[in-house]
Amino acid sequence: MFQPNMFENLHHHLLDMPEKNLDMIRDDDDIHDSNMEAAPSGDDQDPNQRPNKKKRFHRHTQHQIQEMEAFFKECAHPDDKQRKELGRRLSLEPLQIKFWFQNKRTQIKAQHERYDNTHLRNENEKLRSENMRFKEALATTSCPSCGGPTAIGEMSFDEQHLRIENARLREEVDRISGIAAKYVGKPTLTYPDVSSLGPSRSLESMPNFNLQQGMAGEMFGANDLLRSTSSHTQIDKPVVIELAIASMEELIKMAQIGEPLWIPTSDDSSHEILSEDEYFRSFPRDIGQKQMGLKSEASRESIVVIMNHMSLVEILMDVDQWSNVFCGIVSRAMTLEVISTGIAGNYDGALQVMTAEYQVPSPFVPTRENYFVRYCKKHDDGTWVVVDVSLDDLRSSSIARCRRRPSGCLIQELPNGYSKVTWVENVEVDNGDVHDIYKVLVNSGLAFGAKRWVATLERQCERLASVMASNIPAGEAGVIMTPKGRKSMLKLSERMVLSYCSGVGASTAHTWTTLSSSSPDDVRIMTRKSMDDPGRPPGIVLSAATSFWLPIPPKQVFNFLRDENWRSEWDILSNYQLVQEMAHIANGRDPGNCVSLLRVNSANSSQSNMLILQESSSDSSGSYVIYAPVDIASMKVVLSGGDPDYVALLPSGFAILPDGPGDYEGGVPEAGTVGSLITVAFQILVDSVPTGKISLGSVAVVNSLIKCTIDKIKCAIVSDNL
Structure with missing residues (x-):
C-alpha cells in the first residue's frame, strides 16, 4: 500500500544521490516522466481522507519542451545556475528542469544503443557471408599440378592468411559481445565493428598480461569497446593497460608492507623512509631505469577523513573536482583520453590518460609536470585503489624532469561515513632550479610528499562537511541569517x-x-x-x-x-x-x-x-x-x-x-x-x-x-x- 510519506522520502533520497546514479535509476526502472508531484505529507493530509494511490504527473507545455529541446542541443548537462535561469524563464522548478534533462539524456543513450546494435548486426552478417565465401572457395579449389583437391598445406599464402585472420576476428568479436552483454544487461547476438580497432592483439594474447580476478572483462565497459580510438596520445593501449595493472599491484604492496621496504626513522616515530635497494629488488622497473640527474622522493602517510569512500573515489577520478580539492598542489590538470570508464555506475576499472602540473605556493619553486595514466579498481576486500604512473617512456624524444613511479592511495570504508586513506608518493625529480630558501623544504620531501596530500585532503573534507551543513551551527554569529546565505x-x-x-x-x-x-x-x-x-x-x-x-x-x-x-x-x-x-x-x-x-x-x-x-x-x-x-x-x-x-x-x-x-x-x-x-x-x-x-x-x-x-x-x- 502506498504510504503518504513514501514518495517524499524517495524524493529527498534522490536529491542526495550523484547525477550518475540518477541516470542509472532511470535506465533500470524505465522512468519516463520524473516530474511527479509528491502526495501530501502525513501532517498535511485530512485524517478522514484515504491516501491518494494514483501518482499525479506534471505535463510540460509545448513551449516549455521546445525551449528545453533547444537548450539541450547547446548544453546537455546544465549546471545549477543554468537550471535556475531556465526554470525562471519557463516557470518550472530547477528540480523539474534537472529531471527533464536526465530523462532526455537517457532517451538519447537508448537511441544510440539501438543504433549500435543494428550496426553490430550488419557487421555480423558481413562476417558470416565472408566465412561462407571462404568455405566455398576451399571446397572448389583444385591443385594446379594434378587437378586434385587441395590440402590445407597447399593453399596459397593469401588464403591461409585470410582464414587465420577471419578466425581471429570471430574469436575477438565473440569475446567483445560477451562483455557487452554483461554491461548492457541484455543478450547480444551481433558483433562490433572490429575494423575500427585496427589489427591490435587481443587481451588474452598479450605477453605477461595479468588476467587474474577477471581483469580483461572488468577493464572495459561496452561503451568503451564501441568507441573509436582517440588520437590525443598516440600510445599503445595494451602496454598502458599492462603497466597500470602492474603499478596497482606495486602500490598495494608499498602501502601495506613495512620493513625492510620502509625503514622507521626511530622507535617512537611513525615516520619512515623507503629503502631504495629493497625497492628495486622487490619490484620490476616498468617505467625504466632511474635517469641520471633525478633524485628519488618516496613517502607514505595514513589518515582517517570525514568523507564517504565513494565520494573520495569520485573526487580523484573527476579531473575538475581533483584540481579544485587540491588547488594548492595541482595548478593544472587535464584528461587527455579515457581508455575505460569502468563498470557502469562507478569507477571500478576506470583508466584514463592525464597530464598534470604540481606546484608549491611560491614562484621560487618550479612546477612538476607529469604525463601519466590513472587507474581505479575496487578489490575483493572492498578497498578502492587509485594509482598513477608516468607514461613518459612511451613517448619518443621525451625527457622528463619528473617521473611518477606507482603513486596513489588506498581507500577503505569505515563506519559513519568515514574513510581511511593510505597515500604513497614515489617520484624521481630534478630539483636543480629550486630557490635557495626552499631547497631544504623541497629536498626533505615535505613540499610534494604524501604528508602534504593527506593533510590537504583532511582539511578539505572538513570544509566540505561544513558546506553541506543544513543549519547554522551554534556559535556562528554575525550578519548571516539563513543556511542559504551561509x-x-x-x-x-x-x-x-x-x-x-x-x-x-x-x-x-x-x-x-x-x-x-x-x-x-x-x-x-x-x-x-x-x-x-x-x-x-x-x-x-x-x-x-x-x-x-x-x-x-x-x-x-x-x-x-x-x-x-x-x-x-x-x-x-x-x-x-x-x-x-x-x-x-x-x-x-x-x-x-x-x-x-x-x-x-x-x-x-x-x-x-x-x-x-x-x-x-x-x-x-x-x-x-x-x-x-x-x-x-x-x-x-x-x-x-x-x-x-x-x-x-x-x-x-x-x-x-x-x-x-x-x-x-x-x-x-x-x-x-x-x-x-x-x-x-x-x-x-x-x-x-x-x-x-x-x-x-x-x-x-x-x-x-x-x-x-x-x-x-x-x-x-x-x-x-x-
Whole structure:
C-alpha cells in the first residue's frame, strides 16, 4: 500500500544521490516522466481522507519542451545556475528542469544503443557471408599440378592468411559481445565493428598480461569497446593497460608492507623512509631505469577523513573536482583520453590518460609536470585503489624532469561515513632550479610528499562537511541569517581561494602572461585581461608574487596574519584603521580554519562601502590567509542566499610553509618549528579598460606595495616579539 510519506522520502533520497546514479535509476526502472508531484505529507493530509494511490504527473507545455529541446542541443548537462535561469524563464522548478534533462539524456543513450546494435548486426552478417565465401572457395579449389583437391598445406599464402585472420576476428568479436552483454544487461547476438580497432592483439594474447580476478572483462565497459580510438596520445593501449595493472599491484604492496621496504626513522616515530635497494629488488622497473640527474622522493602517510569512500573515489577520478580539492598542489590538470570508464555506475576499472602540473605556493619553486595514466579498481576486500604512473617512456624524444613511479592511495570504508586513506608518493625529480630558501623544504620531501596530500585532503573534507551543513551551527554569529546565505558565502570564498592559488605558484599555464620573473626584488609580475567575466572586474589585472623567510614558527605567523586586531599594522586596505569581524563561519576542527567577513571602521566614504572577505586555513603541512575586497551591495545579495558567481573578486593573501624538517635526527621529515617560508601575492586592477596597456608606473607601484607590506609584517612580528 502506498504510504503518504513514501514518495517524499524517495524524493529527498534522490536529491542526495550523484547525477550518475540518477541516470542509472532511470535506465533500470524505465522512468519516463520524473516530474511527479509528491502526495501530501502525513501532517498535511485530512485524517478522514484515504491516501491518494494514483501518482499525479506534471505535463510540460509545448513551449516549455521546445525551449528545453533547444537548450539541450547547446548544453546537455546544465549546471545549477543554468537550471535556475531556465526554470525562471519557463516557470518550472530547477528540480523539474534537472529531471527533464536526465530523462532526455537517457532517451538519447537508448537511441544510440539501438543504433549500435543494428550496426553490430550488419557487421555480423558481413562476417558470416565472408566465412561462407571462404568455405566455398576451399571446397572448389583444385591443385594446379594434378587437378586434385587441395590440402590445407597447399593453399596459397593469401588464403591461409585470410582464414587465420577471419578466425581471429570471430574469436575477438565473440569475446567483445560477451562483455557487452554483461554491461548492457541484455543478450547480444551481433558483433562490433572490429575494423575500427585496427589489427591490435587481443587481451588474452598479450605477453605477461595479468588476467587474474577477471581483469580483461572488468577493464572495459561496452561503451568503451564501441568507441573509436582517440588520437590525443598516440600510445599503445595494451602496454598502458599492462603497466597500470602492474603499478596497482606495486602500490598495494608499498602501502601495506613495512620493513625492510620502509625503514622507521626511530622507535617512537611513525615516520619512515623507503629503502631504495629493497625497492628495486622487490619490484620490476616498468617505467625504466632511474635517469641520471633525478633524485628519488618516496613517502607514505595514513589518515582517517570525514568523507564517504565513494565520494573520495569520485573526487580523484573527476579531473575538475581533483584540481579544485587540491588547488594548492595541482595548478593544472587535464584528461587527455579515457581508455575505460569502468563498470557502469562507478569507477571500478576506470583508466584514463592525464597530464598534470604540481606546484608549491611560491614562484621560487618550479612546477612538476607529469604525463601519466590513472587507474581505479575496487578489490575483493572492498578497498578502492587509485594509482598513477608516468607514461613518459612511451613517448619518443621525451625527457622528463619528473617521473611518477606507482603513486596513489588506498581507500577503505569505515563506519559513519568515514574513510581511511593510505597515500604513497614515489617520484624521481630534478630539483636543480629550486630557490635557495626552499631547497631544504623541497629536498626533505615535505613540499610534494604524501604528508602534504593527506593533510590537504583532511582539511578539505572538513570544509566540505561544513558546506553541506543544513543549519547554522551554534556559535556562528554575525550578519548571516539563513543556511542559504551561509552556503553562498562559503561558495564565494571557495572561488576566491581557487583564483588565488591559480596565480601564486610558478605555473604559467593559466590565463596569465608573465611580464617579469627576475626583478631586483625577486617579484614575479603577471598580467591578465578580463572581459565578459562576471566573477572578475573588467580591465587589466596585475598579479605580483614573491616569497621571503621569517625566523618565526609557521603557526605564529598564521595567527598574526588572520587576526583582525593586528590587520591595521600591515594591510593597506585597512588604511591603518581598526577592523571588525561581522560574520564568522567555522570550516574545520582547527579554530583558525574559518571564513570571515570583515569591515573597516573608517570615516573615509569610499572605504565605508567596502568589506573584506577572508578565508584562513591551516593543516600540518602549511597555512593560507586569503582575502579580497567586496562591496556591501554584492555581499547583501550573497548573505541573502543569492548567486555568488556574479560577485567580482581580486584575491590577495599569504601562503605559509615550514622552512624544512624541524628535526634532522635520522632524517625525520617533521614540520618546521623554527622558521617560516611566506609567499605574498596581490591581484590589482590597474586599468578598467581591457584594451589598455600596462605602464611601467603600474609595475613599480605593485612592486612597492609588496615590499612595503613585507617590511610592515617583519616589523610587527619580529620587533614586537609576538
